[in-house]
Amino acid sequence: MSSPVTVQAGTDRWQVLRLLVSRKTVLISLIVLVVLIAAALLAPMISPYDPYKLSIMNRLKAPSGAHWFGTDDFGRDVFSRVVYGGRLSLTVGFAVVILSSVLGIALGLLAGFFRGADKFVSRLIDAMMAFPDILLAISLVAALGPSVINVVIALGIVYTPRLARIVRASTLVIRELPFVEAARALGVSTWRIVTVHVLRNLVSPILVQGTFIFAYAILAEAGLSFLGVGVSPDIPTWGTMINAGQQYMGSADWIMIFPGIAIVLSVLSLQLVGDGLRDVLDPRLRKEL
């Protein structure tokens, strides 16, 4: 009774985490994500071989005790490359999601909430969506110059319209709801209405779209690298490894299967965590304790 406020806020925060972990799928997904991220961070300690070391003697070896995931066409250890590849792939994935979310949410709220801005912003979004993703990304990277940061910037811009459109559509619905008018009647500022009342109600579509963009970004980065406008092809990323392994799909499928599994695991677990987070953050879907 002494300080109900702090107790309230504290329990609420832990309650969200507890509820999140109480679902088995979410718990497993979280563990998978943590393992993947930890492996990427601790790559030099985990990987048994140098991911760049060529060994013609050992080329295209099937998975074995010495090479858990086999070796690729240059005799490089696939396990070590998958572990190292996670560094760039995960970084690019998360960075693109963050960049496109920031841009997309800002543009979407602007277009959805302010009629005057809508005409301009919506046409801009339409124009960007008219270009095929990869073509727009290639021209952006070509203009900016190939580097990891520029790949992130290019992909972040390419995926912005996807988020902006969804945010705009949802904002158009939410701005007409009575609680927005009620907040206005209480003297709440437009800025606060948009950034607190509207944005908070957009969390679930943003989470869902964000996890999709994460997956697209990992694959698109591979596409860009394959086309020679991304990062240098000898730097391992999951995407480039899949591309490089394509020509051995029939004879040495492990080259692309293992980075493929890494992508599937990271995207799937991120999506499951996103789903769980969405349900837990919406008090109407939250189960009573």
Place this chain on the structure above:
Amino acid sequence: MNPNVVLSVQGLKTWFHSRDGVAKSVDGVTFELAKGETLAIVGESGSGKSVTSLSIMGLLPKPAGRIEAGSIHFRDRAGIEHDLAHASAATLRRIRGAEIAMIFQEPMTSLNPLYTVGDQIAEAVLQHEGGSRAAAMARAREMLERVEIPAAAKRIGEYPHQMSGGMRQRVMIALALACNPSVLIADEPTTALDVTVQAQILDLLRRLQEELHMSILFITHNLGVVAEIAHRVAVMYAGRVVEDADVYDLFERPTHPYTRGLLSCLPTDALLASGERLRAIPGNVPSVLALPAGCTFAPRCPLADADCTRAVPELLPVRPQHRARCIKVATI
């Protein structure tokens, strides 16, 4: 402005400009709200009562809705008069919630579903008065107790969906009164509620009014509710006030043919005993896009003649404190 008056609306015209023309939703509304008084604005759907309240709050949908003429004088707590029809957005925002608060018809959707009711009340307090979050939450709890929500300390952490309609309307009232406004605009606050809950909410509003010495502008189409809560009544028809009077006077001696028609639509014991059907006023409310010339009620009025359509009648005194917008006031 009379020192006893907190809100004075004079000749207010709020029009909506659309592709189909100009909708004169509010076309010359005049009334005064005294300190500690409840003024009910009664009217059918489309009579302009809600637009009047939105004009006062400065919440008209822009750019379609505009105040074309008239003034809305409001005296704030410091005694300074503001004309809300011409006030800046910043002034309006400072007054909204803190000096004039509003409760709405839909208690189910007028609260943000993703925040606890305590958070939402605290937000209003922080917005206008600042201070610490803990203090704002303490005020929120005090307000929930004030609107007689049982176990307020526990309910403060609940979300709107965990509450019933009546409870949510109580939360809305707590939210509106959190900053101790001098005027409360209640736009059909009981329409969406069960009859028993309606009576509780009206009772609560009446008690809070006495405790907090506030004025209430009560907007409704329900004459039964009017009789329950109002001190004075303004009857609106097609964007104008057609009659204003003391509540007893209005029910005992309705003067304007429209008011008489409305009252005769209510079931009475005599009518029930006779087994007759309920009476209705023939015809429909005119479209605000094309109002009839002269008295807007003339096309439906049993007493109308050629004189009625010549000019818009003035609000003429019937008795002291009782006016009607009808040229036949003297002969009725």
